[in-house]
Amino acid sequence: xxxxxxxxxxxxxxxxxxxxxxxxxxxxxxxxxxxxxxxxxxxxxxxxxxxxxxxxxxxxxxxxxxxxxxxxxxxxxxxxxxxxxxxxxxxxxxxxxxxxxxxxxxxxxxxxxxxxxxxxxxxxxxxxxxxxxxxxxxxxxxxxxxxxxxxxxxxxxxxxxxxxxxxxxxxxxxxxxxxxxxxxxxxxxxxxxxxxxxxxxxxxxxxxxxxxxxxxxxxxxxxxxxxxxxxxxxxxxxxxxxxxxxxxxxxxxxxxxxxxxxxxxxxxxxxxxxxxxxxxxxxxxxxx
Amino acid sequence: xxxxxxxxxxxxxxxxxxxxxxxxxxxxxxxxxxxxxxxxxxxxxxxxxxxxxxxxxxxxxxxxxxxxxxxxxxxxxxxxxxxxxxxxxxxxxxxxxxxxxxxxxxxxxxxxxxxxxxxxxxxxxxxxxxxxxxxxxxxxxxxxxxxxxxxxxxxxxxxxxxxxxxxxxxxxxxxxxxxxxxxxxxxxxxxxxxxxxxxxxxxxxxxxxxxxxxxxxxxxxxxxxxxxxxxxxxxxxxxxxxxxxxxxxxxxxxxxxxxxxxxxxxxxxxxxxxxxxxxxxxxxxxxxxxxxxxxxxxxxxxxxxxxxxxxxxxxxxxxxxxxxxxxxxxxxxxxxxxxxxxx
Amino acid sequence: xxxxxxxxxxxxxxxxxxxxxxxxxxxxxxxxxxxxxxxxxxxxxxxxxxxxxxxxxxxxxxxxxxxxxxxxxxxxxxxxxxxxxxxxxxxxxxxxxxxxxxxxxxxxxxxxxxxxxxxxxxxxxxxxxxxxxxxxxxxxxxxxxxxxxxxxxxxxxxxxxxxxxxxxxxxxxxxxxxxxxxxxxxxxxxxxxxxxxxxxxxxxxxxxxxxxxxxxxxxxxxxxxxxxxxxxxxxxxxxxxxxxxxxxxxxxxxxxxxxxxxxxxxxxxxxxxxxxxxx
Numbered sequence: 001x002x003x004x005x006x007x008x009x010x011x012x013x014x015x016x017x018x019x020x021x022x023x024x025x026x027x028x029x030x031x032x033x034x035x036x037x038x039x040x041x042x043x044x045x046x047x048x049x050x051x052x053x054x055x056x057x058x059x060x061x062x063x064x065x066x067x068x069x070x071x072x073x074x075x076x077x078x079x080x081x082x083x084x085x086x087x088x089x090x091x092x093x094x095x096x097x098x099x100x101x102x103x104x105x106x107x108x109x110x111x112x113x114x115x116x117x118x119x120x121x122x123x124x125x126x127x128x129x130x131x132x133x134x135x136x137x138x139x140x141x142x143x144x145x146x147x148x149x150x151x152x153x154x155x156x157x158x159x160x161x162x163x164x165x166x167x168x169x170x171x172x173x174x175x176x177x178x179x180x181x182x183x184x185x186x187x188x189x190x191x192x193x194x195x196x197x198x199x200x201x202x203x204x205x206x207x208x209x210x211x212x213x214x215x216x217x218x219x220x221x222x223x224x225x226x227x228x229x230x231x232x233x234x235x236x237x238x239x240x241x242x243x244x245x246x247x248x249x250x251x252x253x254x255x256x257x258x259x260x261x262x263x264x265x266x267x268x269x270x271x272x273x274x275x276x277x278x279x280x281x282x283x284x285x286x287x288x
Numbered sequence: 289x290x291x292x293x294x295x296x297x298x299x300x301x302x303x304x305x306x307x308x309x310x311x312x313x314x315x316x317x318x319x320x321x322x323x324x325x326x327x328x329x330x331x332x333x334x335x336x337x338x339x340x341x342x343x344x345x346x347x348x349x350x351x352x353x354x355x356x357x358x359x360x361x362x363x364x365x366x367x368x369x370x371x372x373x374x375x376x377x378x379x380x381x382x383x384x385x386x387x388x389x390x391x392x393x394x395x396x397x398x399x400x401x402x403x404x405x406x407x408x409x410x411x412x413x414x415x416x417x418x419x420x421x422x423x424x425x426x427x428x429x430x431x432x433x434x435x436x437x438x439x440x441x442x443x444x445x446x447x448x449x450x451x452x453x454x455x456x457x458x459x460x461x462x463x464x465x466x467x468x469x470x471x472x473x474x475x476x477x478x479x480x481x482x483x484x485x486x487x488x489x490x491x492x493x494x495x496x497x498x499x500x501x502x503x504x505x506x507x508x509x510x511x512x513x514x515x516x517x518x519x520x521x522x523x524x525x526x527x528x529x530x531x532x533x534x535x536x537x538x539x540x541x542x543x544x545x546x547x548x549x550x551x552x553x554x555x556x557x558x559x560x561x562x563x564x565x566x567x568x569x570x571x572x573x574x575x576x577x578x579x580x581x582x583x584x585x586x587x588x589x590x591x592x593x594x595x596x597x598x599x600x601x602x603x604x605x606x607x608x609x610x611x612x613x614x615x616x617x618x619x620x621x622x623x624x625x626x627x628x629x630x631x
Numbered sequence: 632x633x634x635x636x637x638x639x640x641x642x643x644x645x646x647x648x649x650x651x652x653x654x655x656x657x658x659x660x661x662x663x664x665x666x667x668x669x670x671x672x673x674x675x676x677x678x679x680x681x682x683x684x685x686x687x688x689x690x691x692x693x694x695x696x697x698x699x700x701x702x703x704x705x706x707x708x709x710x711x712x713x714x715x716x717x718x719x720x721x722x723x724x725x726x727x728x729x730x731x732x733x734x735x736x737x738x739x740x741x742x743x744x745x746x747x748x749x750x751x752x753x754x755x756x757x758x759x760x761x762x763x764x765x766x767x768x769x770x771x772x773x774x775x776x777x778x779x780x781x782x783x784x785x786x787x788x789x790x791x792x793x794x795x796x797x798x799x800x801x802x803x804x805x806x807x808x809x810x811x812x813x814x815x816x817x818x819x820x821x822x823x824x825x826x827x828x829x830x831x832x833x834x835x836x837x838x839x840x841x842x843x844x845x846x847x848x849x850x851x852x853x854x855x856x857x858x859x860x861x862x863x864x865x866x867x868x869x870x871x872x873x874x875x876x877x878x879x880x881x882x883x884x885x886x887x888x889x890x891x892x893x894x895x896x897x898x899x900x901x902x903x904x905x906x907x908x909x910x
Contacts, residue, residue, distance in 0.1 A: 026614060028426055033614030034521040054613060058523060111614075177322065179343065179352050179556065183525035187612045199563055201712045207543060209353035209553050239612035241342040241527050243321045356638040359684040365663075366684055366725050370636050401893070402637040402878040510887070510907040537882035540638065540875045542687045550685045554638065557881070565873050565883060568711035573872065573886070573909045583885075591888035 001047060003139050004074065007100060008043035011072055017098050018069030021056045022046040031111045034059070048074060048140070050115035053107045055233040057082035057189035060092050071097050076104035077129030081231035081266025082189040084134055088266075088273050089229075091192055101135025103142045110238070117146035123234045123247070125150050133267065156248055171216070171249075177242035178215040180208065184236035184246055185222065190229045190265075197221065219244070227253040228274030231266040260286065291483060292457045292468075292475040294447075299455065302474045303329040303381070311377040314348055316341045323348070323380070334382035336419040336449055340604050344387055344533035348378055349410045350394065352530070353555045356406065356540070360549040373409040379467075381417045382447075386430045386604035388418040389442035390533035396596035397536060406554070415467050418443025418460075422490050427605030429618040432496045435603055438487050448483040456483035496618050497625035499589060499599050505628040506590045514627060515585070518620060519578025521613045526558030528584070528607035528617075534600050537564075559583045585620060637878060640682050640727030641667045646702060648722055651788040655753055656718060657694065657706040660728065672731075673697050675738060675761040676869070676897040679730025680877045681705060681717070689713040690874045692896070693731060694756045696763035703728075706756040706788060732877040734897050736761045736841065736867060745774040747833045749852060751824050751844025752781050755788050757869050757896075758843045766802070775802040776833045780824040780848075783812030805831050825851040828859075835860035841867045853900060863901035870895050870903070870910055886910045 004022075011017045024035035024045045032051045036059075037043050057079050065071045075083060080099060086092045106115070106124035113119045130142050159167055182198070185191040198206040198218055206221055207214035230250045237247040257263045260283060263274040294302070303326075306313050312325045316335045323345035326332060335341070358369045380387075391411050398404040421437040430436060440446040444464030448456040456478050459465050468475070529535040539557035544550045557564060560580050566572045574580045592600035601617070608616040647659035662668035674697055680688040689711075695704035707714050720726065738761070746765055750758040765772050777796055781787045787806065796804040807820035807827045820827050825848065833840075840861050842852060849868060856866055872884040872891040879893040887907040889895065898906075 026616075031614060036520045059521075179347075179526075179530045181526035181530045181558070182561075183523075183527045183612055186523040186525035202715070204541075208539065208541060209543060209555050211353050214353070235612070239525070239527065241321075241531050241610045243319065243342070357636060361684070366642055366727075368639055368642070368727075370639060397880055397882075400879065402880075403635075404880060405634055405636060510909075536880075538875070538880070540688060540881070542682075542685050544685060552638065552682075552684075557883075559882065567871075567873050568714070579909070586887075587882065587885075591885065594888045 001049075004048055004100065004102075005043050005046055007137060007139065008037060008046050008072070008074075009040045011098065011100075012037065012043055013040050016070065017072035019065075020046070020072035020074065020100070021059050022072075022074035022100075023048060023052040023054065023056075028112060030108070030114055046074065048102050050105065050107055051111060052076065053111060053121070053235070053238060055079050055082055055187070055189050055235045057086065058187060058235075060086065060097065060189070061192040065096075067096075070095075072100060073097060074100045074102060075132060075135070076102045076107075077127060077132045078123070078231060078233045079189075080132035080134050081129060082233065083266075084269055085190060085229060085231055085266040085273070086192070087269055088271065089276065094269070099132065099135040099137075101132035101138045103131050103138065103140040105130075105140075105143045106145050117148050120146050120148055121234070122148075122150055122152045123232055134269065152245075152247060152251060155245065156252060159248065159252075171219075172212065174244050175215040175219050176212060178210060178219060178244060179242060180210040180215065180218065181241060183239040183241065187235045187239040188226075188230075189233075190226060190231070191222070197225070219246075219249075223249045223253060226250060228257040228261070228263055229265050230254055291478040291480050292459075293450075293478040294455050294457050294475050296453045296455075298474040300329040300332065302471050303332050305471065306379055311379055312348075313379050313381060314345060315381045325378075332381065334419055334447070334449075335423075336382065336384070336447075337422045339423060339425065339609070340384060340386065340606055342606065342610055343531050344390060344604070344606065345380055345383070346390060346394075346533050346535075348380070349391055349414060350407060350536055350538075350556075353553055354406060355551040356554050358545070358549065358551045362548075373406055373413070375409075375413070377413050377415060378410070379415045379417065383416050383418045383443060384421040384423075384604070385418060385435050385437060385439040385442060386421075386428075386602040387533050388416050389435060389439070389602050391416065392442055393534045393598050393600065393602070394536050396598055397592070400596065415445070415463065416443045417445045417447060419447040419455075420449065420487060420490060422449075424491060424493055425605070425609075427608040427616065427618065428493065428603060429496050429605060429621075430603035431493050432618065432621070433499060433599045433601050433603040436492050437490050438492070448486055450482055450486055456480075456486070458483070497621045499593075499621075501628045502621050502624045503590045503593055505624050505631075506586050509627070510582070510586075512627075514620075514623060515578045515582040518581045518615050519576060522560065522577045522581050522615055523613055524560050524562055524577055524580065525612065526556070526560055527610050527612065528615075529558035529560060530556055531606040531610050533602055533604060533606075559587065581615075585617070585624075588617075589621065638729070638876070640680065640688075640729045643703075643726050643728045645720060645722050645724050645726065648720075651706060651790070652786050654709045655706060655788055657704055657789075658717070658720075658726075659695075659702050659704050660726070661702050662728075663725065668701075671700075671703075673703075674731070674735035675764040676735035676757065677731035677733050678877070678892075678896060679703075679705070679728050679732065680874070681707075681713075682727030682729075683713055683716040683720070684725075684727060686716040687713045688727070688729070688875070689717070690871070690877065692757040692760065692869070694759050696760050696767055698764055698767035706753065706759075708753050729877060732892055733895060734893075736764075736897055737839075738764060741765070741839045742768075742771045744772065745834065745836075745838040746772055746776070747838055747840040748775070748777045748779075749824065749828055749840065749842040749844070750777075750779045751848040752786060753788060754844030754848070755779055756843075758841055759789060759792070761841060762796075766799075769801060773837070774834075776831065777802060777804045778807070778824065778828050778831055778833075779805070780807040780809070780820075780822075780827060781812070782809045784808055784814040784817065786812070803831075823851070824848050825855050828852055829855045832859065835862075835865075839865050839867060843869050863904060864899050866900035867897060868900060868903065869897055872910060
């Protein structure tokens with residue numbers, strides 16, 4: 001922790017960065033929240049532990065950070081994947097940010113519970129970006145992680161074994177609980193559109209009402225718009241108040257992108273994006 | 289006040305009766321995500337000792353989406369057809385005091401001049417069976433907004449769990465009295481001694497802030513930078529508004545049903561959304577998240593109280609528990625109180 | 632318990648359409664239901680929610696005077712989804728109307744006094760209703776002055792009525808366009824509204840000023856009025872905000888704890904000064 005704070009203080013005091021987006025503790029030892037550090041005093045409030053679940057890259061596309069000095073960001077591996085994908089998509093400039101990379105030792109699935117083998121986040125179980133793939137400085141050391149079954153993979157396998165009618169029914173039931181709070185969209189770093197398609201009214205592409213039809217169209221369109229772009233931080237699922245298993249959808253689309261197009265989001269700065277590029281060698285046989 | 293006793297078995301039978309009579313029986317779902325209507329007495333959940341559900345039961349009184357009328361284009365004329373809410377009683381069982389008060393509080397704005405018949409019909413058809421709450425976490429603050437874990441106001445009938453099998457039952461309103469009449473056989477006479485003992489054991493948390501001080505501070509500190517901290521991390525979703533038992537802001541939009549007919553819908557909306565106050569001209573009086581967060585606090589702790597003498601908050605803590613970025617409304621209010629004290 | 636559906640509009644037939652400018656139209660509307668027509672009463676300054684079924688509702692003031700009860704009129708500029716759809720409608724088409732909502736101009740307090748009307752661009756629409764209200768009861772008011780301006784000749788609305796007002800001997804009408812906005816045979820003033828108000832120098836003694844227009848026009852005209860001696864409580868204006876329900880429930884149009892749909896849209900400048908900067 002001290003290493004992080006010292007580094008942050010140094011960056012702010014030297015003027016290398018204008019602000020540092022990081023995490024700070026709360027009165028609950030098993031919870032942190034996002035925090036914008038602007039002064040050396042603020043830097044002392046920065047923390048990093050197993051409760052830093054937020055993907056802070058979501059703040060990088062905010063207007064107030066554009067062309068307003070270099071923005072520092074405390075980022076773990078999954079967050080950096082989002083940053084890489086954002087750079088690939090020309091949403092942020094590599095030179096406008098300073099990544100304080102963290103060697104991450106996993107996060108909790110749910111805030112408020114003590115970190116351990118029962119509570120380790122599913123996404124962390126098979127993480128291959130423990131050391132972020134891009135950073136300007138690196139803090140911390142890699143330790144061994146507690147092990148647990150990948151419950152999402154079980155659920156995915158179950159879904160894959162269903163007929164498409166059964167799957168439709170499954171998702172219809174899940175989306176019924178959606179309240180259209182758009183927490184999934186707002187917490188996602190890759191949902192950065194100035195005016196989301198769901199908010200466009202001429203024409204109203206996606207109904208805003210939270211009925212079956214409106215919920216289905218919103219959630220499916222969002223899954224499509226994230227295909228090949230989602231880096232799997234699962235923040236959407238964590239933010240959802242209705243407990244909709246969004247990570248299953250996004251993970252499946254990610255698996256599809258890897259299998260069919262050999263593309264994984266947020267891995268390579270110089271690679272063209274999946275949906276933003278055309279390769280004549282792309283398979284087409286699955287298009288029916 | 290009449291006090292009766294009911295045991296778990298009889299409560300189950302009562303619920304079965306209600307279901308047979310085609311009433312809606314609504315309780316929290318097993319996973320504490322929301323509330324749902326049950327079709328089997330065995331599914332009854334009375335969550336007096338657990339965390340409040342992520343989302344309140346507000347959607348049964350104020351649906352997340354509902355048609356206010358249908359329109360059909362018939363030969364150069366429009367035929368407007370209304371669909372009133374179903375004439376079906378809704379019995380909410382196991383409402384903590386922070387949930388039970390929601391209908392009363394929302395009722396003020398839906399009736400202060402023009403009366404919203406959709407809300408009123410559903411409110412009229414509701415019977416709230418509250419329960420004394422023995423849960424408390426760092427996000428709860430019912431005592432700061434004039435409630436407590438044992439407040440009976442807001443419930444029609446109030447349950448006090450005496451032990452695993454038995455509840456004391458208090459009739460709070462005439463509506464509750466009327467309702468109970470048909471199910472007398474399930475109750476035995478109670479005595480206030482036993483329930484009093486249980487109530488006394490329930491911890492009443494200390495107040496975290498003084499709402500009047502908060503209201504006064506907001507009145508005099510509209511431009512204060514205090515809201516910038518929340519504004520800097522708030523991501524502008526609607527979780528807080530939609531989970532809340534008393535947030536009621538709504539949107540009115542038209543939808544198609546087919547080529548010649550459609551419906552006008554009243555949908556949940558949230559002041560935290562960027563588009564909420566956006567004018568067609570592009571001008572937005574609340575053009576950043578700090579201003580939008582200020583609106584949330586000011587509406588709840590000042591404007592609603594100015595107009596209706598009710599705080600638009602029951603201290604359930606759902607907004608804070610569910611906030612993806614950990615903004616805690618009680619902490620913001622505490623900070624305001626502190627600021628007010630230092631002035 | 633009231634069983635009326637407060638969100639359900641009355642059906643109106645479009646009786647006449649006037650193209651005011653390239654993007655502004657005026658609709659003359661009549662209730663399709665005679666009972667509704669008979670029972671409808673409103674006061675100058677109030678607004679309504681006008682529907683295009685299938686597109687939505689839009690908020691406009693009722694631009695006609697309550698002294699002329701056979702119809703109501705509204706004027707609107709094409710800015711978005713509903714207004715674009717309204718533009719496509721023809722005479723004989725049906726739209727919806729909910730209203731009247733909001734408060735109104737203090738006509739009673741204005742009686743026996745001089746009245747100064749100032750408007751800019753489409754801001755003449757909310758003022759037009761009170762102008763006609765006052766003119767239809769001419770003898771109850773003293774001197775009446777109208778100062779109206781727009782960016783150019785083609786942006787002036789209610790041109791036919793401006794002509795009528797100019798020809799009347801019992802009111803003083805000054806019409807202006809911004810420099811560069813005049814046409815070859817323009818016989819009105821050339822200059823921004825604030826400077827034309829200063830030039831016209833209406834007396835402030837026993838006078839109520841009603842002013843509506845773009846925020847920038849209001850911003851620069853109010854100091855002129857104050858210099859002329861107008862007290863803030865005698866300067867009346869209107870506020871607009873995004874609205875949906877129009878009846879103080881949807882929680883959208885408030886400026887501080889004031890709901891524009893209920894405590895407004897008509898406010899005195901003295902009241903506006905007390906409002907937080909949120910409009």
